[in-house]
Amino acid sequence: MTDKPNLLFVYGTLLIKHNEFAAYLQKHCTFISKGRIAGTLYDIGEYPGAVIDNSGGYVYGSVYSIDKPDEILPVLDDYEGLSPNDPQPQEYLRLLSPIETDEALLSCWMYVYNWPVDRLKIIDGGNYLTYKSDSSL
Structure with missing residues (x-):
């Protein structure tokens, strides 16, 4: 695994086209590839949360790929x-x-959910965009 601190893995609202921070991401970052990580995706309400697990x-x-990580990551950190x-x-x-x-x-920055998940709904299939398009959210 190559350490590339200028890479970011997104799995939730930052993939939704009408989200202002997704637009910000698109303006300041370059799509590299689809990706996945072993874990569970939860429905938090207005957004998802990912937990890395086996x-x-x-x-x-x-x-x-983030154009200027020192400038872009603090903006995304505030959003998250x-x-x-x-x-x-x-x-x-x-x-x-x-x-x-x-x-x-690839070694990528990723926003991982940090609160208890015992009462949250699991998003089957682990794909937030599919989940949103299949549900009445």
């Missing part, structure tokens, strides 16, 4: 609730995670 499932999303003003423990953590693509295993 449950046998996968979370699916996209890998992007990682500012110093957000409640502790923070809802998400930004971690370097091993993302599988058809070509390679």
Whole structure:
């Protein structure tokens, strides 16, 4: 696995075209590949949360190359609730995670859900866009 701290794996609202932060991502990042990571995807309500685990499932999303990580990641961190003003423990953590693509295993930044999941609905199939298009959300 090559360490590339300028890569970002997104799996949720940052993939939705009408989301202003997804538009920001598209403007400042370049799509690299579809990807996946072993884990479980949960329905948090307005957005999903991914937990990395060995449950046998996968979370699916996209890998992007970030043009200027030092400028872009703090904006995305604020969107994901990682500012110093957000409640502790923070809802998400930004971690370097091993993302599988058809070509390679890539080390990517990923926002991982950090709160209890025992009362949350699992998104079967691990694909948020499919889930949104199949449901009446």
